[in-house]
Amino acid sequence: MVSRALRNTPLVLGGVIVVFVVLMAVLAPLAAPMDPNYQELEDRLSGLGTPGHVLGTDQYGRDLLSRLIYGARVSLTAGVFAVLLGATAGLVLGLLAGYFGGWVDLVVGRVFDVLLSFPTILLALAIVAALGPSMTNLIIAIAITTTPNFGRVARSAILSVRSREYILASESFGSSDTYAMVRHVVPNVMPAVIVTTSLGIGGAIQAEATLSFLGLGVSPPTATWGNIINDGRAYLDVAPWISTIGGLAIVIAVVGFSLVGDGLRDLLDPRLRR
Amino acid sequence: MARLILGRLVATIPTIFGVLVAVFLIVHLIPGDPVTAMLGDTATREQITSTRAALGLDDPLVVQFGSYVAQVFQGDLGTSLMSRQPVTEQVMARLPSTLSLAIAGVLVSVLIGVPLGILASARRGGKIDFAALLATTVGEAAPSFWIGLILSSVFALTLGWLPATGGGDPGDQVSILRALVLPAVALGLAGMALVARITRSSMLEVLDEDYVRTARAKGAREFVVVVKHALRNAAIPIVTVVGLNFGALLGGAVVMETVFARPGVGTLLVNAILSRDYPVVQGVTLVVATLFVLVNLLVDLSYSLLDPRVKNQMAGRR
Numbered sequence: 001m002v003s004r005a006l007r008n009t010p011l012v013l014g015g016v017i018v019v020f021v022v023l024m025a026v027l028a029p030l031a032a033p034m035d036p037n038y039q040e041l042e043d044r045l046s047g048l049g050t051p052g053h054v055l056g057t058d059q060y061g062r063d064l065l066s067r068l069i070y071g072a073r074v075s076l077t078a079g080v081f082a083v084l085l086g087a088t089a090g091l092v093l094g095l096l097a098g099y100f101g102g103w104v105d106l107v108v109g110r111v112f113d114v115l116l117s118f119p120t121i122l123l124a125l126a127i128v129a130a131l132g133p134s135m136t137n138l139i140i141a142i143a144i145t146t147t148p149n150f151g152r153v154a155r156s157a158i159l160s161v162r163s164r165e166y167i168l169a170s171e172s173f174g175s176s177d178t179y180a181m182v183r184h185v186v187p188n189v190m191p192a193v194i195v196t197t198s199l200g201i202g203g204a205i206q207a208e209a210t211l212s213f214l215g216l217g218v219s220p221p222t223a224t225w226g227n228i229i230n231d232g233r234a235y236l237d238v239a240p241w242i243s244t245i246g247g248l249a250i251v252i253a254v255v256g257f258s259l260v261g262d263g264l265r266d267l268l269d270p271r272l273r274r
Numbered sequence: 275m276a277r278l279i280l281g282r283l284v285a286t287i288p289t290i291f292g293v294l295v296a297v298f299l300i301v302h303l304i305p306g307d308p309v310t311a312m313l314g315d316t317a318t319r320e321q322i323t324s325t326r327a328a329l330g331l332d333d334p335l336v337v338q339f340g341s342y343v344a345q346v347f348q349g350d351l352g353t354s355l356m357s358r359q360p361v362t363e364q365v366m367a368r369l370p371s372t373l374s375l376a377i378a379g380v381l382v383s384v385l386i387g388v389p390l391g392i393l394a395s396a397r398r399g400g401k402i403d404f405a406a407l408l409a410t411t412v413g414e415a416a417p418s419f420w421i422g423l424i425l426s427s428v429f430a431l432t433l434g435w436l437p438a439t440g441g442g443d444p445g446d447q448v449s450i451l452r453a454l455v456l457p458a459v460a461l462g463l464a465g466m467a468l469v470a471r472i473t474r475s476s477m478l479e480v481l482d483e484d485y486v487r488t489a490r491a492k493g494a495r496e497f498v499v500v501v502k503h504a505l506r507n508a509a510i511p512i513v514t515v516v517g518l519n520f521g522a523l524l525g526g527a528v529v530m531e532t533v534f535a536r537p538g539v540g541t542l543l544v545n546a547i548l549s550r551d552y553p554v555v556q557g558v559t560l561v562v563a564t565l566f567v568l569v570n571l572l573v574d575l576s577y578s579l580l581d582p583r584v585k586n587q588m589a590g591r592r
Contacts, residue, residue, distance in 0.1 A: 110288060110292055114292030114293055115296075117292065118293070118562075119522055119526075119566055120522070120525060121525040122562055126297070126300055126559045129300065129552070132305070209417050210417055213419055236427040237431040240424075243420065243424070247416065247420035247423070250416070251412060251416050252415075254416075255411055258415065
């Protein structure tokens with residue numbers, strides 16, 4: 001398994017990017033050269049390569065490299081937690097729908113249909129509109145938009161194993177529904193869920209950036225990649241690097257998670273590869 | 275065909291009903307008292323009472339929902355708390371701008387994505403294929419609003435070729451088209467990646483088919499083989515993705531309007547969220563989601579036009 005993983009180019013390349021981004025987020029206090037909110041007004045809008053500010057500064061003279069490193073914390077936290085929450089909710093609902101069928105399947109299926117009837121970002125906007133802009137609500141909103149994707153993956157996976165002999169045998173020996181699900185069904189669903197999780201984190205990072213950019217996510221002055229892009233928006237003509245750097249960070253991180261997702265798909269379940 | 279369309283329309287009704295329920299519940303998800311949230315802490319008791327009555331929030335939930343549905347079916351989406359104008363009027367005045375942006379975005383995604391996918395499949399494993407893979411990977415990873423900002427920085431602010439903001443002068447078609455170019459290209463580039471990927475994989479599947487080999491053996495030119503024989507048969511997944519993309523780009527258009535300060539439903543929605551104008555939030559969400567459902571329905575129906583086998587399957591299922 002390990003040697004197969006190491007021969008999988010997308011997985012290795014994506015893994016290197018993801019590990020780099022995660023380390024950057026975890027070690028932010030050590031890795032960042034300055035406090036991300038420290039303002040040096042005399043150095044405002046300094047360009048790339050300025051001594052002491054490798055990636056320049058923003059309109060308040062804050063060091064962009066430090067904001068980028070600390071931004072990884074917020075963007076990753078939002079992305080990972082939103083997808084984990086969405087995956088858990090989707091997995092539970094999808095398993096219940098697929099295992100019990102009947103009216104449970106009908107109701108859960110309808111809820112998924114309705115959630116998928118909204119363009120993703122519109123649904124997230126509507127939820128944030130109701131709950132109010134904050135980091136927690138942002139995570140909840142993104143989680144809700146990802147739930148049906150996981151739910152459908154779990155439901156279809158359970159339907160494909162539901163009538164297999166080993167599950168029927170387990171039930172005939174008197175094991176409970178919960179035991180059969182946890183012991184036999186969940187392990188079969190996990191490869192698909194892991195792949196969807198990895199691909200979903202990239203989407204969640206983009207969603208966080210979009211909502212923060214619109215002023216409906218994490219409030220300034222907290223450094224997030226979306227906020228960095230938004231900060232640079234008014235200075236595109238004199239300091240285009242501010243928004244460019246924030247966006248590049250998102251592109252690199254999302255590419256990393258996508259490559260890991262693609263690689264895991266090959267590794268864990270070649271049948272899913274199309 | 276009429277039966278098929280009718281059947282699909284009927285199947286859409288529960289989804290639209292679900293969308294209505296979800297949009298109705300937006301106000302009821304607000305933590306605490308929704309009216310206080312809308313009007314702020316400085317609102318007087320009279321203002322709170324009159325707004326509660328105007329929104330029907332004193333009635334039982336089922337009654338509120340019944341009134342909401344009845345209102346919506348009469349084309350009444352409520353009144354804006356900020357402008358005091360009917361929400362329907364505001365949404366309808368701005369919808370054409372958003373729709374034209376989404377449609378232009380889809381066009382750009384098809385015009386770039388389909389040829390790119392065809393080229394990549396025709397040169398499988400070559401440099402063009404690798405370049406296409408790189409372009410689609412970055413295209414998928416880059417947030418569309420960021421692409422919009424970069425395009426604006428280069429083509430509007432630096433080169434001055436196109437306007438950076440606004441929807442163009444009303445009545446001046448050239449000005450409206452010029453204002454549409456950058457946001458449409460930004461949206462289209464974001465949507466292009468999926469179209470190119472699906473085109474490539476669908477083309478690769480059909481390029482190995484016997485009829486393609488036969489066409490080649492009969493001496494047909496490569497262009498004719500690819501476009502006439504392969505592309506036509508690879509069209510169904512491509513149309514599906516283009517249709518699904520329209521929905522995604524409709525959502526993207528909502529965000530892109532903020533980047534380019536275009537007067538569409540997106541800017542209306544974002545401003546309404548920031549000012550807690552919930553009737554407008556509900557109205558825009560309902561209209562855009564309904565459009566999304568209807569576009570998916572059209573995509574569904576278009577399968578049968580492209581592939582008679584699908585039509586027969588659909589008819590047989592009923």
